[in-house]
Amino acid sequence: MWIVWSYDDGVLCITDDREKAVSEYEETKQWYKDMFDGEFDGDERVILAKVEKVFYCHDTGKPVIEYDDEGNEIELKDETYWDWKEDTF
Structure with a gap:
């Protein structure tokens, strides 16, 4: 099981499909890069994590x-x- 989480939206997806999770992670990561160009302050982050339990x-x-x-x-x-x-x- 995989989970993708972002600072702005919280949980973006929970799935057993690793490829889907990686795709969601990469799309969200690119969105952050496009949205925040140059210097910024804050705790912006995207997390891709394998769930154990x-x-x-x-x-x-x-x-x-x-x-x-x-x-x-x-x-x-x-x-x-x-x-x-x-x-x-």
Whole structure:
């Protein structure tokens, strides 16, 4: 997994495709060079990084269940539970 980040825009892309990440990095780097000609001050930067681990929430697909006043289960339409997941690359 690869991530490209820039000072101005934050995360630009997260992908498993290294070529796509490198392309995004190079395009953004060129944009910075074209935008800031000569001397400037600031913390402008673009980062291309290989991700080793990612921790995120994901949709479990399990429907959310609530209970009415009589204690009967009610399955909420279009609502599902979420849970945490971690991937290591």
